[in-house]
Amino acid sequence: MMRIGFVVFPGFQILDLAAMTVFEMANVVSHQAVYELHLVSEFGGAVTSSAGVAVHTEAFDEQEYDSVIMMGSIGIHTPSPGLLGFLQQAHSGSRRIASICTGAFILAEAGLLNGLRASTHWRHARELQRRYPKIKVEEDRIFIREGKVWTSAGMTACIDLSLALVEADIGLDASRTIAQRMVVYHRRTGGQSQFSALLTLEPKSDRIQTALTYARSNLHKPLSVEDLADVAHLSPRQFSRAFRAETGQSPAKAIENLRVEAAKSMIETARHPIDVVARETGFADPERMRRAFIRTLGHPPQAIKRMARMQTH
Incomplete structure (x- = not known):
């Protein structure tokens, strides 16, 4: 079973939690527990989203995760040293690490995107490039995979990212079935435009x-x-x-x-x-x-x- 940690912080964008549903549905369509899902934060307990809705979380601990997914926010969150340390440890100890939306700024602050291509919400892409010139920001991409590091655009792109992660784990047929169950188009490719x-x-x-x-x-x-x-x-x-x-x-x-x-x-x-x-x-x-x-x-x-x-x- 693959253990996944979804990392939140005060003011996180609640739509990003839709990513969890993709992995939940992967368990359903596989008829077995492929993924074990954990919602985690620095101190655990209730964490309030930007919508004012609180979610219950587990505190960071020493347990290892197969994958760690950093949530984003409507604005640009300033991460704490504890959060940055957790991500740096996760980068070395996990099979892969990903960010949704402005979560890319947090991975960048942790030094995990240096020398890599990365995506984020189109509204903040140029700011990401300005702050972190060692990153090659591709502001029009739905998601980007660079080895073990994945970054995605904002809002509903979290679903595309998660479908791609599931596809990499258990195959195209499973991700297509999940998309159908969730009543979304089968995932957009990573190189597809954020714009119409x-x-x-x-x-x-x-x-x-x-x-x-x-x-x-x-x-x-x-x-x-x-x-x-x-x-x-x-x-x-x-x-x-x-x-x-x-x-x-x-x-x-x-x-x-x-x-x-x-x-x-x-x-x-x-x-x-x-x-x-x-x-x-x-x-x-x-x-x-x-x-x-x-x-x-x-x-x-x-x-x-x-x-x-x-x-x-």
Whole structure:
């Protein structure tokens, strides 16, 4: 049985406890006690979350854990020496250690992320990089695995992280079944974006929103300005002017971002050849898709494919 310690502190973000449910369900679907779960804190007893709800915890002790998962908070928590010491000991004595959301700041303060890639909530990623320049912060990643150290984005990304940990332990079928039981999509890959290209556009009118929704559902089509304007019931000139005013982007740039997002998802979650991905997402050919990836993501499709393959091994 694998012993897991979930580490909390006063003011921790209570949504992070959803990570525990993944391991609980792993026991259920396995029909045996695969994991032994412990909620721990420096002094034990009741620890109050940022929502004002207290949970009962065990105090740090000398027992070893297979895995230690550091919870995060809405802001950036200043860890005590006792907490840092516990994590440093856990890093040397446990099979793996992980952080959720701003828990990455606590691992970083303990010196456990130096020289590694790491992720955290997108709102705090640049601050993590500023405070700890020895870390390579990848602010748009759902989760990252660097050897025995795992870090994840914030909020519901704790579920993706936990599903990936379970998958590494007992297999893909189990993690897929758990996701179904929890009524969530099967876990997003670690390299998948924290953002949605459609959400970042935030159009203000129904006409522009309708055109964007149509575009996302028809990326395999040419999607000219004339096509989108027709969907929005505007002239091409009116549509282009309204689109830029509401989203801050040209229609062409927005469509390219949507295509890149869809292509990246296909590359990360399936084994389609690059030319098939380019065709299905509306790029005329792989070379145009490659240039769009470099403009938008800074990496060609082949690099994204390699990173996704590394995350699954």
